[in-house]
Amino acid sequence: MTHVFIVDTKTFKYHLEYMFAGTGASCDAPFLEDFNYQNPKKKKDGVPATSEKNIVAMIADISRVRPNDKIVFYLQGNNGKGKFYGVFKAAGTPFYDSNYNNYLSSEMGKDLNLRIRIEPDEVYANGVSEHKALDLLDGINHPSEMCWSLIYRKLKGNRGCTMITDYEADKLINKIRNENSNTVLDGTAFSYNTNQDKIITINESSQYEGDTNSVSIKDRLLVKCHRGNAFETHLQAYIVQNCLEQPLCDILLIEQEKATWIGNEVSCGVGMQRIDVVTVQEDNRSVRINIIELKDEEPYDSIITYQLPWYIDWVKNYWCPLYTGKEITIYPIVIAKKTNDRNRERFHNLSNTLVY
Structure with a gap:
């Protein structure tokens, strides 16, 4: 299975140098540790129920990533001209790193409190443009052959970790290969060169030292259910996890x-x-x-x-x-x-x- 994570020109190099992918929200998830957490009505007092629902939806998204699943990065570009880079694979299971002292957040300029470690699979220097990946109809004989998962993601937005079907993944990864004449980068350590707009090899990766807390939603789901609160999003995360x-x-x-x-x-x-x-x-x-x-x-x-x-x-x-x-x-x-x-x-x- 393959997942696409959204990055920008500032964050991409840190994802590569420290070998992780991530998504997340501006609010934290204290309920992952304090299962009986009481949601306040206002954001200034903590995490309201609506904010909890939003981050639990993101927990559900990243929870579908299993060890050895393929990871592709979508680099958001200027004027909407993004590119797809890859290919990496998941090394382990997703984890939670609180926005409070969120690892590398000051360097990246944003908080990503839901993460997963990655490792190289077949890494190519050049990305394939969104136009080539999604818009061109070369070889398309039926609407089912278009990359609907990413088209819908583009139309609706607000999803930092998107799954794509195996058929879509095969087509996307083949386009990345073709963009690079099937030339895989040597080595196991990488970064992103903004001027060249490509992935480059470096001598060694940086040691990842952030928190790796559990994203298990089971206990919070039970609390929500017993209280008579809305829990459909929590149920989805639980189903995906288990x-x-x-x-x-x-x-x-x-x-x-x-x-x-x-x-x-x-x-x-x-x-x-x-x-x-x-x-x-x-x-x-x-x-x-x-x-x-x-x-x-x-x-x-x-x-x-x-x-x-x-x-x-x-x-x-x-x-x-x-x-x-x-x-x-x-x-x-x-x-x-x-x-x-x-x-x-x-x-x-x-x-x-x-x-x-």
Whole structure:
């Protein structure tokens, strides 16, 4: 799986020299250590519930990064002329570094309190322009072959860590290779040269010495649920963090050895439609796509009559054509608050009307 992290000309060199990627918010996440944290109403008094929701969404984003996943950097350029650089891979699991004494924040000019260590995979000097990567239609025979994950990210913004599909990743990385005539940089230590606008090799990497605290959301999720607070975003982060572990992998019918892709807030239209969680399991003969809808309330009819049909149609039109020759199974899954037997039976019967 491949993830794209956003950087700028000031921060990029530090990401490379200290070998980490990151995202984050201006607010901190004290609830990761103090599970019973009480949200104040005003920001001046701490982290309000709305701010907590925003940073938990970012925790969900970075939590999908697993060891050895590929990492590509998108360097924001002047006048919107950005470039994609790579390729690196995740070395370990994500961690939290509080904005209070946030490591390298003064050098970078910004706080990144959610991070992951990286190491070289196949590193190339030159980036490929956003225009070449996303706009050119050379070799595009069907809309499904366009890089929708990054196009939607560009349209909607506000996402410092974006997952892309394996098909999109293969195309993007091949374009980076072509931009560099397949010439990989030697060495294991790198920096970014602003004047040359390229990655360069250096003698050695700098030692990373920041805090590496856990981003586990489980205990905070339980507190939010028991208090009767909104917890849907926390549930999403928990699912992303634990869907390959027991008991969740059994509940979600995920075979660990076949799981190849995990996405959250998966955009599926130029509106604001997003699928909470998608998992893909693939082998040589078949593909299984789980569409997971999360609710912190009791399930209701429009999940079946509107949301899931929209998601299923989008997956069928934009993902399924890419799995030529393989048997494809789509599984819609709803995780919602407990309801009474009568409502559960009615919802179950309604779900039988889904066509996919």
